[in-house]
Amino acid sequence: MNISRLxxxxxxATRSARVKWVLHETVGDDFETIRVDLYGGDxxxxxxxxxxxxxxxxxxxxxxxxxxxxxxxxxxxMVALFADAFPxxxxxxxxxxxSPARADYLRMMHFxxxxxxxxxxxxxxxxxxxxxxxxxxxxxxRCRQKFADEVExxxxxxxxxxxxxxxxxxxxxxxxxxxNVSWARAYGLCQHDAFRGxxxxxxxRPAFLKAFADAREFSVAPPAAAREAxxxxx
Numbered sequence: 687m688n689i690s691r692l693x694x695x696x697x698x699a700t701r702s703a704r705v706k707w708v709l710h711e712t713v714g715d716d717f718e719t720i721r722v723d724l725y726g727g728d729x730x731x732x733x734x735x736x737x738x739x740x741x742x743x744x745x746x747x748x749x750x751x752x753x754x755x756x757x758x759x760x761x762x763x764m765v766a767l768f769a770d771a772f773p774x775x776x777x778x779x780x781x782x783x784x785s786p787a788r789a790d791y792l793r794m795m796h797f798x799x800x801x802x803x804x805x806x807x808x809x810x811x812x813x814x815x816x817x818x819x820x821x822x823x824x825x826x827x828r829c830r831q832k833f834a835d836e837v838e839x840x841x842x843x844x845x846x847x848x849x850x851x852x853x854x855x856x857x858x859x860x861x862x863x864x865x866n867v868s869w870a871r872a873y874g875l876c877q878h879d880a881f882r883g884x885x886x887x888x889x890x891r892p893a894f895l896k897a898f899a900d901a902r903e904f905s906v907a908p909p910a911a912a913r914e915a916x917x918x919x920x
Contacts, residue, residue: 688750688751688752689748689749689750689751690749690750690751691717691718691747691748691749692709692713692716692717692718692746692747692748692749693717693718693719693720693746693747693749694706694709694717694718694719694720694744694745694746694747695720695721695722695734695737695738695743695744695745695746695747696719696720696721696722696743696744697721697722697723697724697743697904698898698900698901698902698903698904699868699898699900699901699903699904700724700743700744700904701742701743701744701761701803701865702743702744702761703865703897703898703901704744704761704762704764704765704861704862704865704897705744705746705761705764705765706719706896706897707765707861707865707893707894707896707897707898708764708765708768708769708777708858708861708893709768710892710893710896710897711768711772711775711777711861711891711893712768712769712771712772712775712777713768713772715896722734722743722745724742724743724908725905725908725909725912727912727917729741729742729743730919737757738757738759740759741919742759744759744761744764745757745758745759746758746759746764761799761862762795762796762798762799762862765795765858765861765862766778766795766858768858769857769858776855776856777856777857777858777861778791778857778858779791779857787852787853790852791852791857791858791859794851794852794859794862794863795858795859795862797840797863798859798862798863798866799862801837802833802837802863802866803866805829805830805832805833805837806829806833806866806869806870806873808825808826808829809826809829809830809833809873810869810873811920812825812826813826813873814906814907814908814913815908815913815918815920816913816918816920817913817914817915817916818913818914820916830873830875833870833875834875838875838876838878841863841867841876841881842878842880842881845880845881845883845884846880849887850884850887851863851864856888856891860888864884864885864888864894867881867884867885868885871885872906873906
């Protein structure tokens with residue numbers, strides 16, 4: 687491995703848990719976790735925004751064997767990178783193969799990271815992060831309805847056909863989709879028994895248990911005073 691050190695900037699149960707999960711699946715426990723207190727505003731401090739101007743987690747600091755450093759953002763990109771870089775973990779159809787399995791896997795990776803994530807983030811922002819005066823109920827209703835009417839049926843059809851999102855074998859697509867399903871359930875979406883069963887299967891993986899061992903420390907709602915003071919730049 688041409689990586690000498692990994693540092694994951696993390697907050698429990700957020701998108702950084704996806705990266706924590708894929709790291710446990712691929713490099714075991716061979717990385718450092720640095721907690722960023724999102725509700726305390728650590729993500730806006732100059733030392734952090736110098737590393738990640740998007741003021742969010744995850745941030746993955748990769749120190750390479752040749753002395754170079756990469757400060758990587760975007761959780762889905764990190765998950766995809768490690769899934770491909772560690773083929774022995776069996777998390778992705780081979781990147782060199784132009785195959786139906788690879789095409790479907792990439793489709794679901796991007797589906798989870800783009801439309802699914804966008805709808806859930808809009809619900810979260812308007813229900814819990816934006817000040818009351820800035821929140822838009824129409825946006826909440828529209829994203830909730832679209833997620834329930836369009837996203838959930840697609841996922842249910844897949845879970846009706848197989849144990850995991852891209853077939854009978856677990857892949858990195860389940861890391862992204864699984865996290866989003868858990869996120870959706872926290873907002874009253876994805877309540878079908880099939881989703882509960884799916885998360886139960888994911889929860890049997892040791893890497894999942896390690897990635898979400900701190901999930902109980904997460905609160906869906908930040909302090910009301912911080913919200914109304916417009917602390918969160920979303």
